[in-house]
Amino acid sequence: MKNVSDAREAFGVLETGGTAQTAAMRLKRGEESGPLGNEHAQSVQVLLVVRGAVTATVGDKTFRMGPGDSVVVEKGVAHRFVGASDEDAVTFNVYSPPAY
Numbered sequence: 001m002k003n004v005s006d007a008r009e010a011f012g013v014l015e016t017g018g019t020a021q022t023a024a025m026r027l028k029r030g031e032e033s034g035p036l037g038n039e040h041a042q043s044v045q046v047l048l049v050v051r052g053a054v055t056a057t058v059g060d061k062t063f064r065m066g067p068g069d070s071v072v073v074e075k076g077v078a079h080r081f082v083g084a085s086d087e088d089a090v091t092f093n094v095y096s097p098p099a100y
Contacts, residue, residue, distance in 0.1 A: 004050055004092045013100050021098035025091045027054060027083030036080045043099040045073040047081065052089030054081045 002014035007024030010031070014022040025033060025047075036057060047056075048070040056065050058079045065071065065081075073079045083089045 004090065007090060016098050016100075019098075020094055020096045021100065023093045023095065023100065025081070025089075025093060027052075027081065027089045027091075029083045029086060031083045033079075033081040037078050038080060039076050039078050040073070040095065040099045041076050043095045043097055044075055045079075045099070046094040047071050047073065048092045050090045050092055052083065052087045053085040054089045054091065055084045056081050 002022070004014065004024045007026050009026065011025045011033070012023060014024055027033065049065045049067055051067055053064060053066045056063055056071060056079070058071060058073055059077050064084060081091065
């Protein structure tokens with residue numbers, strides 16, 4: 001068992017099972033999860049904001065997410081998350097099947 005609150009790195013895998021994987025991401029204001037072309041060809045991603053805020057771009061939509069907000073990123077869809085708050089944004093992510 002891992003706790004998302006213990007995440008200290010920009011991105012880290014928490015646990016990997018046979019059909020799913022969990023990870024935590026920590027973004028400072030303006031820090032990006034990766035280039036907009038970031039996509040997981042084989043995996044669906046579910047992202048939940050635990051703390052702080054992010055600006056999300058998923059496909060052709062851009063929106064702000066705060067604590068408790070979640071989004072599903074379908075396989076192969078370009079996406080990026082950018083820290084958008086003074087406190088570090090912390091997210092909990094599920095990939096199915098595992099992506100990393």
